Amino acid sequence: MQQGWGDGLPLIPPTEGRVRAFLAQSNRYPDEVICKLPPTDADCTVEKIAINAVMAGAPAATLPLIIAALEGLADPNFELFGLNATTAPVVPLTLVNGPIRNQLDIPYQHGCLGGMPSLSIAAGRAIRLLIKNVAGQQVQVTCQTTFGSPGRLPGILFGEWEERSPWAPFAERRGVSGNAVSVYGTMGTQNIIDTTSQTGPEFLEMTGKSLAYPGANGFSPAMPFAEMMVAINPVWAEIIHRDIPHLEDVQELIWQHASIAADHLTTKHREQLEAQHRVINGRVYVAVEPKDVLVICCGGTGGLHATGFHSFGSCLTQTRAILPGPDQS
Template sequence: MVHEVPADQEAFDALARERGWSDGLPLVPPTPERVARYLAEWGTAPDEVIGALPPSLAPVTAEKLAVNAVMAGAPAAALPLLRAAVEAVADPGYELHALNATTGSVTTALIVNGAQRHALGIPFGAGCLGGADGRAASIGRALQLVMRNVAGQRVGVTSQSTFGQPGRVNGIVFGEWEERSPWAPLAERRGVPGDAVTAFGTMGTANICEVVATDADVLLKFVGRALAHPGANGYLVQLSFAEVVIALNPVWAALVGRAYPDVDDVRRILWENASIPLSEFPRQHQRQYEDIGWVDARGRVPLTRRPEDVLVMVAGGLGGLHGAALHSWGTTITQTRPVRP
């Protein structure tokens, strides 16, 4: 369907709010000239279908993606990244229908790897989760507008999210500081070297502060314990699995990398400590965890079922002292896709 839209921003914003296209922030009018320029720079036919996104299952064409990128203020150069992100969340394993419809406050986080971080200005150092310069917010917003305007995510209608979260407006888009990591990049460890994007369904970001530890084992034990809390979606007995992303700042990563050059050892130690004694849960919960075999030999309930479900990466500022955790919502399986021109 083609809509006549005013080129004036205020007039277009009013129309967008009336039609339900708006996220509440000012939108750039997607005039035919702007959209055509984006498609020309991208070199992609407007009717090329990238994927179908639930709950509407409407096809995301290159033109629809360009329209929403224009409205979000995202650069045309970000369209290959956005295409890969759409391909990732369209994977059935990502369970986008459940993510878009749930009562949970979940959004899609995009973790960016490769040289594109520099070309697009994706932050991976200080302020990478919010506040840094760059185009991350507009890129995340473009994907969220696709959820609204193509996938059909409608608050109180198709989406029953009790609270929502800021990431449902601008998304969460950040890079890995590969140059300061003692390990291979996250996407490469997941089988996709070079330019790539990892889509992760998350309840948001949580800060982990530790200002005393000078020993890798002490630090990892502390961080692991900080990951596990009873209210995390990972502890819902209805779920068969959970994942968690932990971003270590470069100072912590250097300390840990010297002690553990194999990142799998880091994941294992974090996983062993990301658990709660069964006795700390109410009796009803205890019975459920026991019935489904979630209690380990130590009498503890781990946040995730396997060490492989702890995704370790390096990001953040050189000031150190803080880590960032992104807990999964549940049922979504993290997806990584290559980003091609």
């Protein structure tokens, strides 16, 4: 904490020996620059990643995953500068696809968003430490967040339950097969409980309507666009797929219901959205188009719940392959 490296939780001292041992298990050169991270735009080298991963307690096997996530965060379309500087409580979410979920024991079933013990969760904390120590996100200095978020401590890192999902893996739908990460700027988690629905359309109606609240960034005139990620448990996913076989139709239904009547908003709010041509037949939608509703499958088999991840708005989801690294033979 005196050095400015800490996040308030105990850290493992990144001694030279520990960092060397971490790096020895990879085929990356320590001075290799992976990316530049705003707002400092400092070089994020493999050695800096190793230092922060050691402090977080992340095993060396998570290095390729962390690198892939950082590459996504550094993409200009992710707009990490805005995420790091904003007054909002936005935090990067890291979704993992592929066999690496099991290799690293990344949770994607019961308790996948918190409470399921897993050493791999330290990888999420490592990413957060890198955003702090390399990118330079400092509250009241480079970051004006009003409240912050609990997710800014360990991050939000989990997998998709591909084996139970009726849809193709999320990363594969975005053109990346196998081991991959997708980074998404979220305001946090929103629980949606539904104890009455029995059919796919009913589940989607309840889910969509639950996502539609006026204070979400997707309804703000300050945001020109927004995505909307929704996690559906495997029990609901099976019923939804039975009744609505095409994912595009699932996205369409959530999008339609995730809207509010424009006259429900305050006058000034409505007028600003009308000036941006965002009022469609008297309604405003949390995402720009149905394709911007990002549907994933994970969570426990107890059913009853979905989770909404409202987006910051200007951060566009990025997907990257998790690669073993260059061949240095």
